[in-house]
Amino acid sequence: MLEQIKNEFKNASDLLMDTLDNGYLRMELAYFPSLCDERIKDGLLVPFSYRFDPDEFRRMLHSNPKYQKQDKSEEWANLLLKGNVLLEIDGQCYSFKSDRTFVTEVGTTQVEASLQGPQSAFTEDINLNISLVRIRYNKSILTVKPFDKGSFSHTSIQVLYDSELVNENVLKMLFKQMENVNIDLLQASGQLVKELTDRSHRLFPTLLQTERPDRVAVMLRRGKIVILMNGSRFAIVLPVRLFDFMHAMDDDYESYWISRFLIIMRYMAVSLTVILPAVYIAIVSYNPEIFRVQLAFTIDGSRAGVPYPSFVEVFIMLFMIEALIEASIRLPRFVGSTATTVGGLILGQAAQQAGLVSSIMIIVTSVVAISNFVVPNPNFSQSVRLMKYPFVIIAMIYGISGVAVMFFAMIVYLCSLRSFGEPYLALFTPKNQMNSGHGKD
Amino acid sequence: MARYFYYHVIYVGMINVMLFVPWTLIQHRFNGAVSGMAIAIVFGTLISYLTISFILRFPGMGFAEIIRTYFSHGVTVVILILAAFIWFMAGMLVIYSYSATIQQFFNPDMNPYLFMLLMTLAGVWGASRCSRSVQFAHEIMMLLCTPLILMILFKAIFSPWLDWDAIRVTSGYIRTAPSFVSLCAATFVFAGYNTLGIFNRLLPAGAKIKYRWIIPLFCSFFLLVSFFIPIGFHGTVGVADYLYIWSITADSMIMEYGFVYRVLYIFLLLYTALSLMFAMNTWHTAMEFLKACHPKHKPKTEQFPAPAVNWWINLAFAILTFVYAFWTNEQRNQWVNQYWLITRTFVDITTTVLLGWIVFRGSRKKKKQPPIPRDAAVTDT
Known part of the structure; x- marks a missing residue:
């Protein structure tokens, strides 16, 4: 395993590669110390070294959800870059998820302040953001679909929607549009908004960016689709209408x-x-x-x-x-x-x-x-x-x-x-099913 | 979704001012306008009720699709081009008269074609959108206009300067024989139902147009107001002196409070909106009719972005409007307006008769083949 990784990361001097031997078992190990956090010590190094028990160690490898068997060697590089530890024992390769999270605290609203509403805002960490949404939209029907966009940044994107309320046509359009996203470095939700808008020269935004989890929850309840992006404090909501932009949560x-x-x-x-x-x-x-x-x-x-x-x-x-x-x-x-x-x-x-x-x-x-x-x-x-x-x-x-x-x-x-096919400015369209009643095509 | 239909009815009812309907009626006020209006109220209501019920038998189909099912391609194209011409003329005449009004009252030292350019561009821009967008825009503009309309109407009706005796005197001429031109002019006020010819495509299947009493009620009201209020302000004789009769009438009122003193400006702003809505709607309908001339045309109510053909057809309309503006002057415009109003009335009657005949033929066919379920038969025919 190490040979192959060495070939792929020729000049990455910050990649740590080692072969550990505790007397019973040899383990090949590779990871980026800068991308991984302290969990590697308790999760891997301690059980392997002075608390070693061969049976327990094998059980841990098979039962701990943080360990995954990785047979496809072409994915190794990607896993390492996402903050995983790769290890090989007895010819079998495993990954251990130990990515460092920089943000552990919920942010406070900065752009969309509210007087008496919730003050918490999204952060730049996607997992924390999803938990912020899940806490507010506490239903099993909330669907989360992962994407990976940006040919150089490999930014992880999650598409959230209520599977019962969502408009299937919009969802199909979104997934089609997602395939067309062609961008090198995806660093802000604004870039994604531009890519998802079918014509880029628009005077008005047709996708809503918000930093408020409570707004996202309200939108999900109306059957809208929410896109969360790693590294961005803003969620993208679609389809939206002009009135959504003029609506403060305080209302x-x-x-x-x-x-x-x-x-x-x-x-x-x-x-x-x-x-x-x-x-x-x-x-x-x-x-x-x-x-x-x-x-x-x-x-x-x-x-x-x-x-x-x-x-x-x-x-x-x-x-x-x-x-x-x-x-x-x-x-x-x-x-x-x-x-x-x-x-x-x-x-x-x-x-x-x-x-x-x-x-x-x-x-x-x-x-x-x-x-x-x-x-x-x-x-x-x-x-x-x-x-x-x-x-x-x-x-x-x-x-x-x-x-x-x-x-x-x-x-x-x-x-x-x-x-996304829904009217932007129209009065008195039903909230959940904006397509009903007129426009039969 | 019947409310969209009534927006059309209401603003077409009000746009009569820009098509010289009050002027035409007032020219004939002593020889047949009042009786013509009385007949027009009955006749307009009847013809609109009939046409609505006929068109509603073809759910989701515009006028073009309905006649295509019965006539050969050649006949369809002839009918559609005629219809498109009448519709286009409506928008053109309104844009011309509104530009002339603005030139007279707002920007007297401006080149008259300059403002018309703006109006035609706005008309092209609006009409080239898809039918659904046009409908949404109508609703919003209509709601924005409502306060202005109500304000002007109430100011006029409750104005102390309104001479009710003059109105009473004029309405006394109801026993004179109706004049033909004023009958045609007065019928125009009821013409809003014609928009179903395109916007029926947007009505969901099985939709009913309820509250049809709105048509006689509102349209008669607009008709009476646009004829009698100027008479009340200017007197039975003096009223015939003015060409842009309603602008002058609006100028007879003042607002005591607020920034704006003369009601005229509110009136002109209101009619900017109404004229543009009317131009947008008529040109859009004319465009859709022309597009439907193509044998393989499939009507689409939702298109974003607007296809190029929309732009080209509407640009052609704009150029024709300019050609008309170069040719015409006040007298010629009056003349064209009168003949347009008369032709329009005949086209309306023909349309209703045509539709009635198609419905009649359809129901006879249905009787011959009873096994076909009702819905399928209606959509097939």
């Missing part, structure tokens, strides 16, 4: 009217953040007569010192706010507050006093920025952030009527999207 935990209020407010915020810059341009440059006279005068008065047309102003402010958002994500924590202070001060007061932008534009910008962060899902939030630019451009050419037409086009676009 399920708050009382009825509060959550209704929050949901309505969120949709209003999203429409504001998308159309407000465009409406500003349209009102200021094209159709000031829409607003009542006093308001039109106020807006125009605030622009008195601004020397260029409104769309330049909008582009300046939107660029600044986008740069500020980007900077606060990338900056290390300790420097982060600098960006916000400087940005807030300069954007807020100074730009207006210098006569570069109007004070109304400052309000517009802040409403846009704040409303953008109301979206509970970061992916969707990014899409919304991008969506305002087509509106701005159309408002530059056509004014307010262009904005209305663009809004229609956006609704049509959203309605024409499909998430």
